[in-house]
Amino acid sequence: MALPTVPDLIDLSGKRALVTGGGKGIGAAVATRLAEAGANVTVADLDPAAEMFASSIGADFARCDITDASQLENAVAVAAGGTGLDILVNNAGIFPTTGPVEQVTDEFVHRMLDVNVRAQFSATREASTKMPNGGSIVNLASIAALGGGANISAYSASKGAIVALTRAHANELGPRGIRVNAIAPGIIDTPGVQTQMEPLKAGGLDIDKAIAANPVGLAGQPDHIARGVLFLVSDLAEFVTGHVLVIDGGSTA
Secondary structure: OOOOOOHHOOOOOOEEEEEEEOOOHHHHHHHHHHHHHEEEEEEEEEEOOOHHHHHHHEEEEEEEEOOOOHHHHHOOOHHOOOOOOOOEOOOOOOOOOOHHHHHHHHHHHHHHHHHHHHHHHHHHHHHHHOOOOHHHHHHOOOOOOHHOOOOOOOHHHHOOOOOHHHHOOOOOHHHEEEEEEEEEEEOOOHHHHHHHHHHHHHOOOOOHHHHOOOOOOOOOOOOHHHHHHHHOOHHHHHOOOOEEEOOOOOOOO
C-alpha cells in the first residue's frame, strides 16, 4: 500500500475544529494555522472583539466563558455543526503570577484550578461526545508543569494536572479513536506575557532579552506553538497520543 504524501498528511479539509481562547495570542495563531490547513474552525472566546478576528480567517465565532457550562456546550455545538467535531484545542486559561505561597488565598487557587483544570476537563467531556468518528484533542500545559518555579505554585499545579489529564484521557478515549496530547510551551512572546513582565522593568529587566533567554536564542512566538498543534492534530501524529510536546527553545533541556 502506498504511503500517504506529506500534503495529504497535514490536510485538514473537512475537519471541524474548536479552539478555546482563540481570539488572541497562542489561540489566534492556532486557529489561523488550522484554517490554513483546511479545517472549519470555530473560535471560542470571552472577548466579543474576537469575532472580528474569526471572520478575518474565515472561522466561526462563539462567545464563551469556558467555566460556564451552557456557554461551553453552545461553543461545542457550534463547532460540531450537524456532523460532529474532529479537533479540540484546549487553549483558554489564566496565567497570573501566583506570588509567595504565604500570600496565596484559597479563592485564588480555586479560580486558577476552576479555569485551568475543571473547565478544560469539561471541554474535553463535551467535545468527546461530539466525536463519533474519532478525533484529536490538544491541551495547553506549560513547562511550569515540569519544572515548577518560585511564585507560580498554583499555576504550576494547574498545568501539572493538565499533564495528568492528558495521559489519563489518552488511555480512556483511545479505544474510541480519540487521540489526546498536550503541548508545554516555554515563555512565549504574547501580549499577556509582556503585560505580566512589565512591572519587572523598573528593576532593570529587559523583557525581550528575558523571553529569548533559551539555548536557541529565539523569542518564542505564538506560531511556534501553533505549528506543534498542527502536527499533533494532523495525520503526521497518527500514532501519537498521551504525549506532552515541549516547545521551549531548549529552556528545559
